[in-house]
Amino acid sequence: MFNRFMRRLAPVALASLAICATTACGSSGSSASGAASVKSPTGASKTVDADGKRAVVKESAIALFEQAVKQAKTNPQAAIDTFKKAAKEEDNFAEAWYNVGLLEQKLGNNKDAKDAYNKAIDMRPDMSGPYINIAKMLVDEGNYDEAEKYLLIVVDENKGIEPYNPEANLNLGMLYRQKGEDILEKERGGTEPKFSMEGSETKGEIKNKDAYAMFAKSVAHVRRALAGDSNNIYCYENLSAIYYLMNSLEVARLVCEQAIIKYSEYNDILKKQLEAGKITQDEYDEKAYIPKDLSAIYNTSGLIYLAEGEVSMGNAEFKKAVEADPTNIQAMLNVAGIAINVQDYPLAYDLYNKILALEPNNTEAYLSKGVAARGLNNLDEAEKIYRDIIKNHPDYPQAQFNLIVLYQEYYLKIDEARQMWVDFTNDANANKLIPGRVAEAKERIKQIDDLKEAQRKAEAQQAEMMRKMEELERLEKEMEAQQE
Numbered sequence: 001m002f003n004r005f006m007r008r009l010a011p012v013a014l015a016s017l018a019i020c021a022t023t024a025c026g027s028s029g030s031s032a033s034g035a036a037s038v039k040s041p042t043g044a045s046k047t048v049d050a051d052g053k054r055a056v057v058k059e060s061a062i063a064l065f066e067q068a069v070k071q072a073k074t075n076p077q078a079a080i081d082t083f084k085k086a087a088k089e090e091d092n093f094a095e096a097w098y099n100v101g102l103l104e105q106k107l108g109n110n111k112d113a114k115d116a117y118n119k120a121i122d123m124r125p126d127m128s129g130p131y132i133n134i135a136k137m138l139v140d141e142g143n144y145d146e147a148e149k150y151l152l153i154v155v156d157e158n159k160g161i162e163p164y165n166p167e168a169n170l171n172l173g174m175l176y177r178q179k180g181e182d183i184l185e186k187e188r189g190g191t192e193p194k195f196s197m198e199g200s201e202t203k204g205e206i207k208n209k210d211a212y213a214m215f216a217k218s219v220a221h222v223r224r225a226l227a228g229d230s231n232n233i234y235c236y237e238n239l240s241a242i243y244y245l246m247n248s249l250e251v252a253r254l255v256c257e258q259a260i261i262k263y264s265e266y267n268d269i270l271k272k273q274l275e276a277g278k279i280t281q282d283e284y285d286e287k288a289y290i291p292k293d294l295s296a297i298y299n300t301s302g303l304i305y306l307a308e309g310e311v312s313m314g315n316a317e318f319k320k321a322v323e324a325d326p327t328n329i330q331a332m333l334n335v336a337g338i339a340i341n342v343q344d345y346p347l348a349y350d351l352y353n354k355i356l357a358l359e360p361n362n363t364e365a366y367l368s369k370g371v372a373a374r375g376l377n378n379l380d381e382a383e384k385i386y387r388d389i390i391k392n393h394p395d396y397p398q399a400q401f402n403l404i405v406l407y408q409e410y411y412l413k414i415d416e417a418r419q420m421w422v423d424f425t426n427d428a429n430a431n432k433l434i435p436g437r438v439a440e441a442k443e444r445i446k447q448i449d450d451l452k453e454a455q456r457k458a459e460a461q462q463a464e465m466m467r468k469m470e471e472l473e474r475l476e477k478e479m480e481a482q483q484e
Contacts, residue, residue, distance in 0.1 A: 061090035068099065076103045094124035101130060110137045128154045128162050135171060144175055151175065155221070166229035170238065173222035177242050180214030184245070187211070189436025206247055215246050231266040233259045233293060240300045249304050256301045263289050295325035302334060311338065329355055329362070336368065345375035363393055370402060379410055397430040401437050408444070418448045 057065075068082035080103050087096040101116035114137065117130035131150045138147035154161050154168040162168070187208055206212055219242055226235045236259035243252035267288050274284045302317030315338050321331035332355050339348035352369035355362060370385035383406060389399035404424060408417035421441045424430055430438050 057093070058090050061086045061093060061096075064089055065093075065096060068096075072099075072103060076107060079103055092123040094120040094127060097123070098127065098129055101133065105133060105137065110141075113137065126161050128165050128168060131161075132165075132168050132171060135168075135175075139171075139175060139178075144179060148172065148175055155224070164224055164228040166225040166232060166235075169221045169225035169228065170232070170235055173218045173220075173225065173235075173242075174238055176214045176218035176221065177238065177245070180211045180218065180242075180245060183208060183211040183214065189434060189439070206245070212246065215242050218242050231262055233262050233266070233289060233297070236262060237296050237300070240297060240304075244300055244303055244307070247307070249307055252300065252304050256297050256304070259297045260294065263294060292325040295321045295328045295331060298324060299328065299331045299334065302331070314338070327358055329359060329365075333365065333368070336372075340368070340371060340375070343375060345372050348372040349376060363389060363396055367396075367399055367402065370399075374402075374406060374410065379406065382406060395429060395433070397424075397427060397434055398437070400424055400427070400430065401434070401441070404441070408448075414448060414452075418445060421445045421448075 064082055064086035068079045068086060071079035071082060080100050083096045083100045083103070087093045087100070090096070097116045097120040101113045101120065104110075104113035104116055114134055117134050120127060120130045131153050135147040135150040138144075138150065151168050151172040152160065154165050155163050155172060157163055184206070206215075219239065222235050222239050222242070226232065229235070236255050240252045240255040240259065243249075243255060270279065270284050270288050273279045274281065279287075298317050298321035302314040302321065305311075305314035305317060315335065318331050318334040318338070321328050322335060325331070332351055336348045336351035336355070339345070339351065349369065349372040352365050352372055355365040356369065359365065366385060367389055370382045370389075373379075373385065374382040383403065386399045386403040386406065389396055390403065393399070401424065404417055404420040407413045407420060411417075421444050424441045425438050425445070427438075430441075
């Protein structure tokens with residue numbers, strides 16, 4: 001049985017995008033765009049004067065820029081064209097190219113987005129936003145090392161553009177967190193921490209030094225992000241998750257609680273500003289946190305309860321996470337994972353269907369649906385699911401593992417299952433991706449062989465007993481015949 005919910009955290013997702021206006025592109029603050037303040041006073045760009053201030057831009061270029069900003073929400077492609085016109089109107093108009101990059105990125109045109117960001121960087125090498133958003137795309141592509149280089153250009157302690165930029169530090173912290181998780185995943189060899197009603201198998205500091213070092217770097221950068229934006233609950237969200245991964249459960253719990261406090265405090269401040277007329281309703285709606293923003297925090301809180309052995313409390317937190325954000329796949333997987341472990345297969349099966357409705361290509365959820373179907377004794381459906389995954393995702397040997405379990409434990413086709421286990425242990429992909437499962441397969445082969453040997457001995461003993469009984473019967477008949 002797969003107990004994936006014990007390691008289930010919110011995925012790494014770097015800063016979101018926001019249109020950068022000409023008056024805002026030179027300020028840092030906490031906007032999602034991550035635009036940097038100007039720090040290179042000499043020769044960095046024609047759009048910056050000798051004092052590091054924004055140089056005068058042609059009125060015609062500004063008019064086009066403002067037109068593009070208005071178009072961006074309803075017609076992003078038209079806005080892209082207009083931003084490009086503004087860039088032609090004004091030499092080295094970095095802000096225009098930056099916004100082209102933002103919109104291309106939102107549309108999923110990553111190559112065009114990178115080209116636009118690089119043009120902005122050439123014109124304004126001291127603008128943080130392009131580096132941050134290129135890093136986001138690199139993370140999405142799985143290129144963590146290259147993403148790290150771009151983020152360090154912004155936040156390097158000695159020569160960074162803006163060492164305390166909240167977005168870049170938070171993103172770098174999440175990147176190091178992901179690297180730490182990958183190290184622990186590799187160490188487990190494709191197996192998962194076993195679920196226990198008594199809580200986590202490992203209390204206290206994790207033993208893997210490499211993973212610990214990554215998590216320590218992650219904490220340092222997330223804390224630096226908090227120094228730049230103390231009300232950012234996404235920082236608290238990630239800190240709690242990292243401390244959970246480091247098995248510092250008490251600290252992780254305190255950070256979760258602090259996140260919920262900050263959520264209320266920040267919204268109260270905004271509400272007072274709204275009532276005082278300092279901000280508009282639209283500004284309030286744009287800046288205020290919403291319940292969905294707490295979903296990942298509830299999810300981590302649930303994981304902490306599980307590690308402490310409080311299964312019902314953990315389940316309640318996961319359900320709160322799903323209620324706050326019905327699209328939180330991680331929390332849904334956790335609720336379903338607990339349902340599998342307590343053999344509530346109908347609930348688990350229903351949840352996996354809901355997850356697959358949101359993410360049809362979620363291989364993990366599809367495989368887990370097979371486990372739930374198996375628990376419901378829908379063995380044909382379970383086998384179909386496993387074989388579908390084997391056919392369409394040969395790089396996912398977990399399906400092969402579960403198929404063999406089905407043959408061994410449910411179909412009771414022991415000889416066939418044994419040969420399947422042998423083939424599994426010789427599979428190069430399985431050995432590379434899930435060596436822990438390969439080790440378990442070898443143990444299962446030994447168990448089958450031991451069982452068959454025990455059966456052989458038992459059968460031999462039974463045959464010997466039958467032979468002796470038959471011999472006694474023969475002797476008794478001979479004695480009776482002699483007496484007669």
